[in-house]
Amino acid sequence: MGTKIKNISMKIASRIKNFRITRSVFAYPYVLFLMMFVIMPLVILLINAFIVNEKFSFENFANFFNDGSSVDTLMFSLLIGIITTVLCILLGYPVAYILSKWSSGRLIVLLFILPMWVNFLIRTLSTRFMFEAIGIKLGVGTLIFGLVYNYIPFMILPLHTTLSNIDKSFSEAASDLGANPINTFFKITFPLSIPGILSGITMVFIPTISTFAISQFLGGTSSHLFGDSINTKFEHQLYGVGSVMSIIMLIFVLISNYFMQKTNKGEAARNLW
């Protein structure tokens, strides 16, 4: 009896093993594709940044940090990115919070993310025409408006998801135990929604500093963002410095992704389809 069971279990084990080996082969074409077209380009970016005249050097880095205007652009972008992100939290949190309490909230959240699917250049241009029609001069203010307008859906969506998944009995328990609504919010709801805020921050901050085109259309003549200057460097064939700047951008991406392991860009799309 015992050997029979052992036999059967061995058979099952070998079958599972076989089917795993045969099936993982299906991933190989894509793994190869990833190596070729995702990893290799990044390696070449690194090579471009560190190799000058076929020799390893930090010349490109030195050039970047000595050129005051590039560093200024980076600082300016970080500042704009922080302001935009904070505004997105301040304006988007109430929206997500209110909608998480409504029974029709899920449907109305869709209305907030629908514009995301209209090409961002079109939305940016129509905000620009709007400002021009009412006579507001383009500058830092209009740039921040445009960025918030473009990226706030990315903040509302993860916030709404987290807020609606919070168990209602927590705040009910808090008020049963005598906490007033404000206390309940700051002691229960808000701390539990922090993962949503974090993922919203990564979804807004990184695209904001690395965007290009939005600042060209809405920033007037003076406000360029880091994405614009990367693009300009490559347009002027300055591949070395351009690569250094891209790597700095990549470092920001990796840092923010370290804090927020899972990005919700895919989730935004999945919610619609």
Added chain:
Amino acid sequence: MVNASHTKKILERSYIIVALILLYTPILLMIIFSFFNTSAFSFKNGFSFDAYESLFNSSNSKKLEDALKNTIIIAAVSSVISTILGAVAAIGIYSMSKRSRKIVENINQLPVINSEIVIAVSLMLFFVTFKFPAGYTRLLIGHISFCTPYVILSVMPRLMQMDSNIYEAALDLGATPLRAIITVIIPIISPGILSGFAMAFTISVDDFIITQLNKGTTTGIDTLSTYIYSSMHTAGGLKAYWFAAFSLIIVLVVGTLLLINLRKYKSKAHIKIQ
């Protein structure tokens, strides 16, 4: 007390309404002024369909048509390839050992988290270094490389939810592994494949930065986004017909998505009631 909660409700409702109005104002203005044949938001030319007519008979109609064709061809080809590549890969990744699976999933995540400008310039350097033919080849490879991760991300959850005994039952009943995959696994994960395809298509249509940097200056290939961008930079700014084109795009996109989602929402509500 009743009064306080009442005012709170009104405040909440008005906040949502004001936010929605703000969000949709630029879009609605675009549509309204597309009927006033202007290149700025003004009523001075009077109500007309001239902007819409000029879509078909202005000197730029040919270029606009080409850009639309390119956008659709590139999106269709790259999303079909991404869907096949991604769905097959997802089945493979699902049955990998835990460690290699984690590695592949992390690499797969790279194009999703990475900033578009970094993807664009790294691809450009790669294509230049290895002398890939300029034009469609570069664009298609680029689009496939940032669309496929989304297909995998939408197929994987379906595979995880699947009861793996079903596949083994098929094997026990005499199906070959390939047949079991085609007749058992694929139908189960097909909703994930479908939504992955839809995501890949829309992401490809929407892409601007990666297309702009990899289309090449001499090929003359433009998609709608890059054409909008370049015509914004030509002297005199945007022509009136762009307003008409934008309005059509907006109505098409928002209308389609709203319809799909309303239907989904309704059927879900229906199930709940039952």
